[in-house]
Amino acid sequence: MRLEELRIRGLRCLTDVEIELDPGINVFVGANGAGKTSVLEAAFLLSHARSFRSGAKEALLARGELRLSIFAEVRHADERVCRLGLGRSGARWEAKADGANVAIGQLVRECAVVCFEPGSHALIAGAAEERRRYLDWGVFHVEHDFLSGWRRYQRALKQRNSLLRASSTATDELFVPWESELAQAAQQLDRQRRSYLDLLRPKLVESVAGLLPELGPLDLRYRRGWSDEQELARQLREQRPRDLARGHTTLGAHRADWSIAFEGAPLREHLSRGQEKLTALACLLAQAELYAEHRGEWPIVCLDDLASELDQAHQAAVVAQLLSAKAQVLLTGTDIPHALHSLSTRVFHVEQGQLTRLL
Template sequence: MLIQRLRLQAFRRFDAAEIALRPGFNLLTGDNGSGKTSVLEALHLLAHGRSFRGRVRDGLIRQGESALSAYVEWEAGARMHRAGLRHAGGSWEARLDGEDVRQLGQLCAALAVITFEPGSHALVDGSSEVRRRFLDWGLFHVEQGFMPQWRRYARALKQRNALLRQPGHPSAQLEAWEHELAQSGEQLTQLREDYVAALQPALSRLLPDLLPAAGDVVLTLHPGWRRQELALADALLLGRERDVTLGYTSQGPHRADLRVSLRDLPGREGLSRGQTKQLALALLLGQAGHLAAAQGHWPALQLDDLGSELDRHHQRRVLDVLAASGAQVLITGTEAPAGLAAGDIDVAMFHVEHGRIRGPGE
């Protein structure tokens, strides 16, 4: 995948700005608060339907404006694509390749962007929700049957939770929705387990370069209930009385978690801050490599403030891995990261200040 052009309007500090990106490495420098991270944030919004720094209504729209807009052109699989998004916080409208978009998932399916940013350590030391989102984003891009199953499960879960809170909670309706929840939940879990198994080799190949002290890694899925002992239908039935008391469904794929075991390092609670970041980056790049193998081209990769997230030695390891991949990479920093300063990697340089993006030669 090659992003060629990004245009922003009323996006954080930018009144209007445009950047023409190059293949390979693109470095955006500027002072803190200049807006360089906002460029990555715009691409992330188009590709994920959300920002990695909060909700659209929480400062993403330029002060005094009613809505932001972002437009992107990219090449994937020898085809050109164009997409535009106008977002007002509570409402949005978008177009993809000249057609109206009904669900943001259509944009997310077309444009694949993976972002490593200061909050990415949560993939290792954060809540299980972060790791479920990581798994489901990857599945969304490589498994066509995932999203219908996920929506089926989410609908059944919502209905069961509503019935649990109803006075009298009609048992016939509960049984019907539990049947639907169990069927879709078992299939959803199987898709996740297959994906984790497929992700394992990609991560194992990367770990010697990105976190050599780990030795080896084992990924396992905790499904969200005692799957080795009970079918989901039985777990829901046995847990119904407790769930009525709680007012929500306490077991199932919505409680699943990805567990990461490192052969030569302690569990996530025992990792240093640097090791946590390295492992999070390895997981993201492993996912990118798996996606590249499945689709025939790499997603765009974004690394925000690389110089402050990793030391010089580990920066170099990461840059070597990225250079070998051939992926398009966007990196931000107040200055060129030490790993890039050696000058042996071809980099397109951009500078961001006062709401403007200056490209190479400007």
């Protein structure tokens, strides 16, 4: 899979940008704040309908602009070309594929992007929400009915939480059907997540061995979000008095988490910040490889500020793997990273939101 053309309107400092991309390595160089990361962000938005940067959605819109839009031509491994569009002028995203309005899920299924950036260590050291997003993005691209099950679960969760907040009027008869629905949907999500992690584990072992061999064998651990001792519906019923006091549901698939433990670093706190970043990178590369195994093509790989995040040896190892996989790479830096000096790349200079092709 590769982006052949990318048009960006009204995204942060990129008010009007058109880029023809190389199927291999594309490098965006320039000073900090020039807009390099926003190019990668545009590609990521097409794949996730959210940014990898923190902050409010309103911050995505360029100052003085009323609408944000991203257009891309995506060529798949079978030579099929899909024209994708994503826009927002109010609170909601609007998606198009080949000129027709489509659901966000259909857009995301057509464009797969993984991104390693300065905040990626949060995948290892941050809140469980980041790890669930990573996991569910992978499951979405492997299990075709995942999205419908996830939406079913979110609807039941929303309804139960509404009942919890209306505790003075909610009765047992109102809770039971939603708790039953929540439990059934959670079981499906749990099965799909476990199955995905089983597929991911060998890829992750191989990826980590190449980047962090000094830490020894790894153990991939998963917590479903409720006890294995009894069914979720019963646990929700028993937990209801405490949930009423808190005003939200404290058990279920929305509380799931996973973690990695190494023989040489059994606790997350044993990892240095650099090791957290390399572990996160190993996770992203393993996920990309698993995607390729199931879909017959690698996702697009974005590497933001690679030279400042990895030393030269690890830069070279990552670039070599991506070249071997023939993945399209979008990479940023203040200068061309040392690992790319002898390679054929397409280079763009970015300055004040404007792009100029150098090579």
